[in-house]
Amino acid sequence: MRVTIKDYLFESHLFMQRSVQALVFAGLLIAILVGRLVYLQVVAHEHYITLSDDNRIKILPLPPNRGLIFDRNGIILADNLPSYRLEITPEQIHDMPATLDELAKLIEIRDVDRKRFDRLLARTPAFKPIPLRFHLSDEEVARFAIDRHRFPGVDIVAGLSRHYPHGPLAAHAVGYVGRVDERDLQQIDASNYSGTTHIGKVGVERTYENTLHGTVGYRQVETNAEGRVLRTLVRTPPVPGKNLYLTLDAELQHVAEQAFGERTGAAIAIDPDSGAILAFVSEPTYDPNLFVNGIDTDTYQALQDDDNQPLFNRGLRGQYPPGSTLKPFVGLGGLETGITSETAHTYCPGYYQLPGKARKYRDWKRGGHGTVELRSAIAQSCDVYFYDLALSMGIDRLHDYLAQFGFGKRTGVDISGELPGLLPSREWKRAMRNQPWFPGETLITGIGQGFLLATPLQLASATATLSEYGRRMKPHIVASTQISDDPELAPVMNDPLMYIPIEDREHWHAVIDAMHQVVQGPHGTARKVGRDAPYAFAGKTGTAQVFGLKQEEKYDAAKLEEKLRDHSLFIAFAPVDDPKIAVAVIVENGGSGSAVAAPIARTIMDAYLIKSDTTP
Amino acid sequence: MSTLLDSHREDASRRDWQHILHLDAMLLFSLVALSTLGLFVLYSSAGGDDQLVLRQCIRLGIAFSAMAIVAQLRTQWVQRWTPWLYSVGLLLLLAVLAVGDVGKGAQRWLDLGFVRFQPSEMMKLAVPMMVAWYLSDKRLPPSPGRLSIAGALIVVPVLLIAKQPDLGTSLLIASAGFFVLFLAGLSWKLLGGLTLLAGAGAPVLWHFMRDYQRQRVITFLNPEQDPLGAGYHIIQSKIAIGSGGLFGKGWLNGTQAHLEFLPERSTDFIFAVLGEEFGLFGIGVLLVMYSFIIVRCIYIATQAQDTYSRLLGGSLAMTFFIYIIVNTGMVTGLLPVVGLPLPMVSYGGTSMVTLMAGFGMLMSIHTHRKLLPT
Known part of the structure; x- marks a missing residue:
């Protein structure tokens, strides 16, 4: 090596220089690194803390228990039953097909269950339990319990499931819950329903969904990267939904439903004083339990295809011509508007003709009623008297007076799905049909036919209003709410909707007296029904034409197909002096009102009033 | 500063334990402190x-032993055997390509029957030794002709290792060789030219990269494009690092690490665990330790008496730095x-043994310096 001192010093100097440069280079890079760390750990610290918490903290919803539904006497109409489902935790299973085959020997596993399970199995982490079967029977639970040791990783889990212990009883009023679907999701607060599987679909279950549902609780849990829950950090318990006490009387409801037998129709009973619905019958009915966990296609199709349409809520959505049950209201309108008086006479020859017209508007009684005034016209249901009165009033006054009783508008009852009926007017006909109003249409409106349509609920409400001398209450079915386990009941307030202006109380008294004559007078159309009643009651029969008869054609029930037969109607309230119950009954294609609908109304009133008397 | 680094003065009359054992106290103690901190993390x-911690302790023991053994070797002796070491290493690299075991998708290991051996680890030392050996023969700075030969001495093993493929190690060896050239006085002009050449060569490099390596570059440029992949x-x-803040979440309290969100947390990404649990403060302590070791090594190199020792020592110090900056840059998302x-x-053995052999x-x-008049 030819190393001289000079070279050595030069190289030593060069190396020193380069070493310093290398250190400066290293220092620069470390400074950049420190800058980066300051950014991450100081400047953006909050951001990364949030991300870190988001990483590890998951929020699991705790669904609230749904409120229960009771009748007015505390009989339970909708409750939550423990229901058992079978869950499998895949990571604990060695041989899944073998396990499933073994399980199938103990518990019925349908193809659909298996398919759903396989679908979930493919996309669920192995430590998360997957449901295989819902709603195990007690027997299945017991069978599995014996062999449980053979199935590590298979568990029976208890949950709550909506149950309607009385099945079809009052199903149209109470309604049912079903699985939350796409349409529901657009309307609900998604976070409050994050753990909820079921939601009210129809009836009170739907109208009072917010009250019944309650508020979701949360469990903040720490999870690892796989999503396994390690521990609970914070637990916010759910607030259970409130219980509902209905105005409905389950026993009365039962009696009313029984009274229909095989017939189809509706019956609504209201407490006139409060508007409380005592019975809400729509026949035929159905078992709401079928809908809770998804009805199978065949059963649903069968319900849909049934000629009697059991899913159709006739009480709220059935729109029928009220027929002669409208006459007391028309008569009262005639008196109150001064068109007629209690003593004004009309001669009934059995038909009515508009001046200068050939067409004869027939009375139901071929030979006519002779000379009638208001009371006898109502008691005997004389059509000619009301043709004449309606014509004198004119459609405008008729419409305005009937509107005060709630015809043509939804009553606003707290059961979902109500329809408004139809109270025709000159304006309505112009707007809907672009035709003028004809006097003949006024005539038939006067006897509750023609365009006029009313729901059974509207009829019951109008009857209650009449019985209370114009004090009109909104019909309602929920009496009070109850925070779970709290003995205090919070009544749902219901103030009168309106007081119909009274010209002369005597007019109301006359109409009510006439209705009393219908059932308990010597010539009343329903005197057979009212004869032996231990209380004074007022009523009015009605027979609504489904099928228009040609001129001079005679109605022959036997010849007509059942579906084209007249609807049988009856409205009533009792006791006359201090009304406790008002009823409207419609029996579809039942024929005459006095023969079919009136006895049902009587049965309902008996059940309510006689029971009330004996049990103070 | 100078007294800190100068505490050990060459004094013929004082044959202290450091000279007897051929160890440097400052380096030794800082390495012990560093590995203790490492064990905690x-x-x-x-x-x-x-x-896992026990195995790491055993490895540390082996690594420190390797350090102590290498420290006994006289530099002149090492220098003499350098070409042989380099040649054997090169042959072994070729052997790996021919018959090597495949682990983790790369061919790095040579199974010698009793032990699995990674020739690329050996080259981490052999390459800078060889370049230093070659350059120390003539006066510095080296002529362009000698530079290109030195360049070839670096490039051949680097390419062989990159082909395994082991991008990390080839990068380290390339920088080890580069720092020898740099410390030997590689002209700034040439350095600038090489940088330009490297920029132009990037697309060529891209062409030679494996899919997973390309994916790493793409991921680096935009990590959010594939957050779960x-x-x-x-x-x-x-x-993990950002949520650590100034003082961290506390030892054993890092949620990112303990809830297994952070992958490779004991190996390549352990820096993030330190950042999460000890915060900027903890990282600062680590960086101070590292800096002290680097400065001490550079100081040792400047105090060396021959060119070979100087170039080799300086290069080893800077390679240590490259290790640190590449890892931390990666974990913080800079690289x-x-x-x-x-x-x-x-956590990991082989590279630590090589590293300690370098120390x-x-x-x-x-500690093997001749005594010169001062």
Whole structure:
């Protein structure tokens, strides 16, 4: 090596220089690194803390228990039953097909269950339990319990499931819950329903969904990267939904439903004083339990295809011509508007003709009623008297007076799905049909036919209003709410909707007296029904034409197909002096009102009033 | 500063333990402190896996032994055998390509029957030794002709290792060789030219990269594009470090690490565990330790008496730095994900032994000096 001192010093100097440069280079890079760390750990610290918490903290919803539904006497109409489902935790299973085959020997596993399970199995982490079967029977639970040791990783889990212990009883009023679907999701607060599987679909279950549902609780849990829950950090318990006490009387409801037998129709009973619905019958009915966990296609199709349409809520959505049950209201309108008086006479020859017209508007009684005034016209249901009165009033006054009783508008009852009926007017006909109003249409409106349509609920409400001398209450079915386990009941307030202006109380008294004559007078159309009643009651029969008869054609029930037969109607309230119950009954294609609908109304009133008397 | 580094003065009359054992106290103690800190972090990242920590302790023992043994070798002797070491290493690299075992998708291991051996580890030392050997023969700075030969001495093993493929190690060896050239006085003009050449060569390099290496570059440029796939490592390590803040979540309290969100947390990404649990403060302590070691090594190199020792010592110090900056740059999202451990902290054996052998060599350089008049 030819190393001289000079070279050595030069190289030593060069190396020193380069070493310093290398250190400066290293220092620069470390400074950049420190800058980066300051950014991450100081400047953006909050951001990364949030991300870190988001990483590890998951929020699991705790669904609230749904409120229960009771009748007015505390009989339970909708409750939550423990229901058992079978869950499998895949990571604990060695041989899944073998396990499933073994399980199938103990518990019925349908193809659909298996398919759903396989679908979930493919996309669920192995430590998360997957449901295989819902709603195990007690027997299945017991069978599995014996062999449980053979199935590590298979568990029976208890949950709550909506149950309607009385099945079809009052199903149209109470309604049912079903699985939350796409349409529901657009309307609900998604976070409050994050753990909820079921939601009210129809009836009170739907109208009072917010009250019944309650508020979701949360469990903040720490999870690892796989999503396994390690521990609970914070637990916010759910607030259970409130219980509902209905105005409905389950026993009365039962009696009313029984009274229909095989017939189809509706019956609504209201407490006139409060508007409380005592019975809400729509026949035929159905078992709401079928809908809770998804009805199978065949059963649903069968319900849909049934000629009697059991899913159709006739009480709220059935729109029928009220027929002669409208006459007391028309008569009262005639008196109150001064068109007629209690003593004004009309001669009934059995038909009515508009001046200068050939067409004869027939009375139901071929030979006519002779000379009638208001009371006898109502008691005997004389059509000619009301043709004449309606014509004198004119459609405008008729419409305005009937509107005060709630015809043509939804009553606003707290059961979902109500329809408004139809109270025709000159304006309505112009707007809907672009035709003028004809006097003949006024005539038939006067006897509750023609365009006029009313729901059974509207009829019951109008009857209650009449019985209370114009004090009109909104019909309602929920009496009070109850925070779970709290003995205090919070009544749902219901103030009168309106007081119909009274010209002369005597007019109301006359109409009510006439209705009393219908059932308990010597010539009343329903005197057979009212004869032996231990209380004074007022009523009015009605027979609504489904099928228009040609001129001079005679109605022959036997010849007509059942579906084209007249609807049988009856409205009533009792006791006359201090009304406790008002009823409207419609029996579809039942024929005459006095023969079919009136006895049902009587049965309902008996059940309510006689029971009330004996049990103070 | 100078007294700190000068505490050990060459004094013929004082044959202290450092000279007897051929160890450098400052380097030794700082390395012990560093590996102790590393063990604490590893204990946390292992999540109670005592076996893992125990194995790391054994490896540390082996690595420190390797350091002590290498420190006994006289520099002149090492210098003499350098070409042989380099040649054997080169042959072994070729052998690996021919018959090597495949582990983790790369061909790095040579099975010698009793031990599996990674020739690329040997080359981490052999390449800078060889370049230093070659350049120390003539006066510095080297002529362009000698530079190109030196360049070839570097490039051949680097390419062989890159082909295995082991991007991290080839990068380290390339920089080890480069720093020898730089410290030998590589002209700035040439350096600028090489930088330009490298820029132009990037597309060529891209062409030679394996798919997973390309993916790492793409992921580096935009980690959020695939948060659950390739970008997951970087996103999670940034969250770990950033959520640590100034003082960290506390030892054993890092949620990112303990809840297993952070991948590779005991090996390449252990820096993020330190950042999460000890915060900027803890990282600062680590960086101070590292800086002290680097400065001490450079100081040792400047005090060396011959060119070979100087170039080799300086290059080893700077390679140590490259290790640190590449790993921390990767974990903080400044650099692409390159599989390099955090020296003396990450779990893993072979590279630590090589690293400590390098420190042994530096100690040897410092304690085998002839006495010169000052």
